[in-house]
Amino acid sequence: MKTYLQAFDLWEIVNVGIEPPMLRPNPTLAQMRQHNEECAKKTQGDVLPTKQCFRHDLYKNHGL
Numbered sequence: 001m002k003t004y005l006q007a008f009d010l011w012e013i014v015n016v017g018i019e020p021p022m023l024r025p026n027p028t029l030a031q032m033r034q035h036n037e038e039c040a041k042k043t044q045g046d047v048l049p050t051k052q053c054f055r056h057d058l059y060k061n062h063g064l
Contacts, residue, residue: 023035
């Protein structure tokens with residue numbers, strides 16, 4: 001569930017209970033992309049080990 005919420009940049013809101021930083025009114029597309037990338041950078045480090053563990057378990061348990 002943590003990885004799912006991180007994918008949508010919602011994990012910090014649920015975990016810490018803080019409101020996400022707000023964008024200025026009428027942000028440009030570049031500002032919205034930058035904001036999403038900054039939020040994703042925070043969680044990107046946790047997602048990779050989760051994928052690796054899942055892959056390891058899949059190969060180990062199913063002989064793939």
